Amino acid sequence: MSTVDFKRRQIAGRGIPLPGNDIDTDRIIPARFLKEVTFTTMGEHAFEDAKKQNPEHPFNSPAYRGASVLVVGQNFGCGSSREHAPQALMRWGIAAIVGGSFGEIFFGNCVMLGIPCLCASQEDLEWLQREISRSPQSPVSVDVEKQEVRFGNRTIKATIPDGPRNQLVGGTWDSTAVLLEAGAAIETTARKLPYVAGF
Amino acid sequence: MAQTLLDKVWDAHTVRTLPSGQTQLLIGLHLIHEVTTPQAFQMLRDSKLKVRMPERTFGTLDHIIPTTDQARPYADPLAEEMAVHMIRNMKDFSLPLFDMSTGKQGIVHVIGPELGLSQPGMTIACGDSHTSTHGAVGAIAFGIGTTQVRDVLATQCLSMAKPKLRQVRVEGALAKGVYAKDVILAIINQLGVKGGVGYAYEYAGPVIDRMTMEERLTVCNMSIEGAARFGYVNPDTTTIDYLRGRQYAPAGAAFDKAATWWKSVATEPGASFDDVARLDGSAIEPMVTWGINPGMSVGVSQRIPAPESAPEADRSTFREALAHMSFQAGQPIKGAKVDVAFVGSCTNGRLSDLRIAAEVAKKGKVAKTVRALIVPGSQQVAKAAEAEGLHEIFQAAGFEWRKAGCSMCLGMNPDQLVGREMSASSSNRNFIGRQGSPTGRTLLMSPAMVAAAAITGAVADVREILK
Numbered sequence: 001m002s003t004v005d006f007k008r009r010q011i012a013g014r015g016i017p018l019p020g021n022d023i024d025t026d027r028i029i030p031a032r033f034l035k036e037v038t039f040t041t042m043g044e045h046a047f048e049d050a051k052k053q054n055p056e057h058p059f060n061s062p063a064y065r066g067a068s069v070l071v072v073g074q075n076f077g078c079g080s081s082r083e084h085a086p087q088a089l090m091r092w093g094i095a096a097i098v099g100g101s102f103g104e105i106f107f108g109n110c111v112m113l114g115i116p117c118l119c120a121s122q123e124d125l126e127w128l129q130r131e132i133s134r135s136p137q138s139p140v141s142v143d144v145e146k147q148e149v150r151f152g153n154r155t156i157k158a159t160i161p162d163g164p165r166n167q168l169v170g171g172t173w174d175s176t177a178v179l180l181e182a183g184a185a186i187e188t189t190a191r192k193l194p195y196v197a198g199f
Numbered sequence: 200m201a202q203t204l205l206d207k208v209w210d211a212h213t214v215r216t217l218p219s220g221q222t223q224l225l226i227g228l229h230l231i232h233e234v235t236t237p238q239a240f241q242m243l244r245d246s247k248l249k250v251r252m253p254e255r256t257f258g259t260l261d262h263i264i265p266t267t268d269q270a271r272p273y274a275d276p277l278a279e280e281m282a283v284h285m286i287r288n289m290k291d292f293s294l295p296l297f298d299m300s301t302g303k304q305g306i307v308h309v310i311g312p313e314l315g316l317s318q319p320g321m322t323i324a325c326g327d328s329h330t331s332t333h334g335a336v337g338a339i340a341f342g343i344g345t346t347q348v349r350d351v352l353a354t355q356c357l358s359m360a361k362p363k364l365r366q367v368r369v370e371g372a373l374a375k376g377v378y379a380k381d382v383i384l385a386i387i388n389q390l391g392v393k394g395g396v397g398y399a400y401e402y403a404g405p406v407i408d409r410m411t412m413e414e415r416l417t418v419c420n421m422s423i424e425g426a427a428r429f430g431y432v433n434p435d436t437t438t439i440d441y442l443r444g445r446q447y448a449p450a451g452a453a454f455d456k457a458a459t460w461w462k463s464v465a466t467e468p469g470a471s472f473d474d475v476a477r478l479d480g481s482a483i484e485p486m487v488t489w490g491i492n493p494g495m496s497v498g499v500s501q502r503i504p505a506p507e508s509a510p511e512a513d514r515s516t517f518r519e520a521l522a523h524m525s526f527q528a529g530q531p532i533k534g535a536k537v538d539v540a541f542v543g544s545c546t547n548g549r550l551s552d553l554r555i556a557a558e559v560a561k562k563g564k565v566a567k568t569v570r571a572l573i574v575p576g577s578q579q580v581a582k583a584a585e586a587e588g589l590h591e592i593f594q595a596a597g598f599e600w601r602k603a604g605c606s607m608c609l610g611m612n613p614d615q616l617v618g619r620e621m622s623a624s625s626s627n628r629n630f631i632g633r634q635g636s637p638t639g640r641t642l643l644m645s646p647a648m649v650a651a652a653a654i655t656g657a658v659a660d661v662r663e664i665l666k
Binding site: 019021022026027030032034035038049050052053074078079082083084086102103109112113122161162163164166170176178179186193194195196198 | 214219360
């Protein structure tokens with residue numbers, strides 16, 4: 001493909017399981033790495049402290065190098081609004097995330113970067129994490145449009161709310177241009193607000 | 200049909216429904232700081248875009264600045280570079296910056312309300328998750344990422360989905376020695392750190408009604424720690440009295456008109472919610488976190504719970520927390536030794552927080568084994584505290600009196616834990632590594648409890664000290 005395709009209908013790639021709930025954005029990227037005026041170095045520091053503290057951390061494992069579908073637990077990406085967290089994951093190679101639930105700001109930041117986050121049941125997540133760890137070379141297919149995730153012969157349900165799904169599938173997740181299309185309606189809305197117009 | 204504040208404010212700021220089904224929401228106040236904005240300004244430059252409504256964005260420096268010597272250039276070249284970028288970006292795009300020379304610099308969530316910038320009925324966005332703080336004045340206020348900061352700068356709008364609304368009612372009355380911080384820690388403990396996913400919280404009930412504005416700011420600040428996208432308190436006479444006379448609040452006849460409109464955005468009697476949760480405020484005691492997220496807390500008289508008390512899916516996190524903290528299940532939290540005491544942050548760095556801590560500081564001296572920091576949330580807080588002599592009380596008791604900034608809340612400036620140090624902290628997050636040391640440990644509690652821990656050298660019950 002030579003042209004940039006913004007549509008995120010389906011994403012396929014090898015998986016990386018990351019079990020555990022409530023993994024916060026400080027864990028994904030510690031604050032000291034935020035002292036940067038660009039995002040370019042973020043990928044090198046994804047889970048840096050967690051990796052040092054735990055040699056078994058999946059992001060340390062050569063088996064998962066090159067993976068692009070991250071499979072997590074509940075409330076992934078809770079805490080700080082730092083976009084540095086999804087930037088770090090994206091620059092490490094992650095293109096889609098499947099989990100139980102997501103921190104709301106993290107989820108929104110992922111949409112802004114074109115990274116779909118889909119929600120699956122606890123049982124299906126445990127199955128998917130187990131299967132990926134058994135055969136890390138097998139592809140995981142994330143179908144954003146149909147809200148399904150396929151691995152081997154099995155397909156599981158994985159949901160994403162309509163708004164973000166439409167943005168991702170339609171390729172309109174990079175929202176500045178879409179928002180600018182409102183034109184003068186932005187100023188019209190502002191002028192109706194007493195605190196803008198003057199009390 | 201009776202409407203909620205969320206309904207009214209959301210509708211008033213809706214520009215249109217986007218083809219995706221999301222709302223294009225106008226942002227009434229945009230607050231920015233040095234850490235999450237340099238990339239957004241670069242994106243603007245790359246796309247040759249201007250700031251759409253420059254009169255609606257205000258900036259400050261807070262995360263990276265030292266709280267000892269604040270003279271430039273900063274000793275840390277990375278921090279200095281971030282300050283240089285912030286100052287240059289604000290100048291290039293003609294945006295006001297509350298830097299050290301203004302006397303109004305401080306933590307973004309302290310100065311917004313303090314300057315009267317944050318007002319009822321507004322939508323407020325900032326590249327910081329604790330933007331939920333500003334909901335205390337009756338605004339819809341939420342944190343966003345850097346690419347969304349670019350959208351607000353370029354379009355004054357965001358693409359958003361309206362969350363569900365849960366009313367969180369705190370009934371009864373608080374006992375002496377129990378503060379707003381204890382209330383929000385109890386709420387998060389009861390509803391869970393995941394409980395707010397998909398929701399915004401409306402805080403209500405007699406305990407919230409009786410709170411001062413500064414107490415409400417503390418409660419709303421930690422909404423995000425319970426996974427709620429934002430939290431708010433309906434505007435009332437407390438709100439109006441708080442805003443009167445503030446620099447950016449309307450003045451004269453305009454203030455009275457504003458007050459009428461502010462009251463009109465409050466949730467109407469009989470409005471329905473997607474969910475209602477209730478807490479008995481009278482049953483809340485001073486709270487202390489023992490784990491690695493803000494929901495892992497107990498009352499100071501209680502023991503650290505066993506992993507078996509948690510739902511199956513959370514037990515591994517529970518065990519990880521005990522291991523990280525070097526705590527045993529069944530151990531009383533009271534008496535846990537601390538090495539550092541920190542009063543400050545956007546949660547508890549306001550004048551009333553410092554007054555409470557000073558009251559406790561009068562009762563003793565900082566334990567020899569503890570280093571204790573008092574960090575005012577803004578230059579104006581510092582000035583007001585000094586005018587009352589609070590800094591002298593703290594210094595006499597062995598606390599360090601610092602300059603305004605985010606300080607030890609988040610490990611982006613020189614104020615950090617070292618190694619395995621245990622910190623009694625009035626901040627908002629006890630995540631692993633949060634206070635700067637990857638192996639450091641954090642116990643969240645109220646400023647009064649932090650001061651009590653500082654003079655005791657261990658977690659103590661402030662009610663016994665204030666007796």
